Amino acid sequence: MKQYLDLCRRIVDEGVWVENERTGKRCLAVINADMEYNVGANEFPLVTTRKSYWKAAIAELLGYLRGYHNAEQFRSIGCNTWNANANDNEAWLKNPYRKGEDDMGRVYGVQGRNWRNSKGEEFDQLQKIYDDLRNGVDDRGEILTFYNPGEFHMGCLRPCMHTHTFSLLGDTLYLTSSQRSCDVPLGQNFNQIQVFTLLALMAQITGHKAGKAYHKIVNAHIYEDQLELMRDVQLKREPYSAPKLHINPKIKTLEDIETWVTLDDFEVEGYEHHEPISYPFSV
Ligand SMILES: Nc1nc(=O)c2c([nH]1)NC[C@@H]1CN(c3ccc(C(=O)N[C@@H](CCC(=O)O)C(=O)O)cc3)CN21
Numbered sequence: 267m268k269q270y271l272d273l274c275r276r277i278v279d280e281g282v283w284v285e286n287e288r289t290g291k292r293c294l295a296v297i298n299a300d301m302e303y304n305v306g307a308n309e310f311p312l313v314t315t316r317k318s319y320w321k322a323a324i325a326e327l328l329g330y331l332r333g334y335h336n337a338e339q340f341r342s343i344g345c346n347t348w349n350a351n352a353n354d355n356e357a358w359l360k361n362p363y364r365k366g367e368d369d370m371g372r373v374y375g376v377q378g379r380n381w382r383n384s385k386g387e388e389f390d391q392l393q394k395i396y397d398d399l400r401n402g403v404d405d406r407g408e409i410l411t412f413y414n415p416g417e418f419h420m421g422c423l424r425p426c427m428h429t430h431t432f433s434l435l436g437d438t439l440y441l442t443s444s445q446r447s448c449d450v451p452l453g454q455n456f457n458q459i460q461v462f463t464l465l466a467l468m469a470q471i472t473g474h475k476a477g478k479a480y481h482k483i484v485n486a487h488i489y490e491d492q493l494e495l496m497r498d499v500q501l502k503r504e505p506y507s508a509p510k511l512h513i514n515p516k517i518k519t520l521e522d523i524e525t526w527v528t529l530d531d532f533e534v535e536g537y538e539h540h541e542p543i544s545y546p547f548s549v
């Protein structure tokens with residue numbers, strides 16, 4: 267929690283104002299933030315200085331791992347975060363690749379599970395990583411990337427947290443996640459849960475111990491309409507200690523994640539938090 271608050275404080279104290287054309291809003295931004303989560307010690311990085319809707323964040327991750335392409339699929343597993351980008355963004359509504367209501371296009375998990383080359387052949391990046399790790403193999407290229415510049419025009423948003431690299435040292439699995447753009451009040455609240463949970467889940471289904479997860483953020487920002495709430499409310503609160511995440515031990519394979527896992531398979535123990543804060547969202 268301290269590293270999250272340090273990042274928020276750093277943006278408030280040292281951030282530079284930048285115009286953002288896509289949203290039409292200004293952001294206070296810093297460049298380069300390194301976050302580290304101790305998954306092995308089960309220090310779940312849940313924000314405690316406001317109520318965090320951690321289940322929605324895990325649902326979003328499950329949707330990515332399943333290759334979801336539609337906001338309705340996300341809603342059906344308890345996640346509302348893609349409604350606005352799928353249905354309220356002018357540029358996407360006019361895009362000829364949009365296949366109607368709720369379609370998100372070729373973003374995130376679609377790239378992770380159905381990457382396409384110029385011949386139309388598809389690659390399942392996650393399956394390859396899973397098969398290697400289960401066999402104890404790390405070929406130094408265990409990379410799940412959602413970043414496909416050749417298909418940006420076919421999706422509602424370029425991926426923000428775009429690349430997850432897995433590494434095996436002995437019987438311990440590590441994760442390094444890279445993010446180009448981070449809405450710290452809203453997005454980071456979810457993203458740090460997702461980095462942690464992704465490593466915990468992959469370690470569990472590939473039969474390894476979880477080590478640390480390293481989360482590298484490039485542009486970390488607070489939108490102008492979020493600043494007051496962050497500076498004058500959230501940053502004035504004292505954090506509580508980190509809760510623990512419990513994942514159903516019956517989850518043993520990638521197929522389990524693809525087929526029957528729900529939010530009931532995740533529990534948080536010892537989550538003490540302050541009152542909710544509702545931050546404005548920019549589409
Ligand atoms: N401007 C922006 N910020 C983001 O963080 C973001 C995007 N756009 N677009 C794509 C996804 C969607 N994400 C989102 C979208 C909404 C919430 C959100 O509204 N969170 C609320 C309530 C969550 C709930 O009730 O389930 C929160 O208080 O955390 C969080 C992340 C993260 N990403």
Ligand SMILES: O=c1ccn([C@H]2C[C@H](O)[C@@H](COP(=O)(O)O)O2)c(=O)[nH]1
Nearest residue numbers: 288424426427447448449453454457
């Ligand atoms: O997982 C996510 C997804 C999105 N965001 C934020 C970061 C930015 O504020 C917007 C995306 O806008 P771009 O103009 O494409 O950078 O969404 C996030 O923090 N985490």
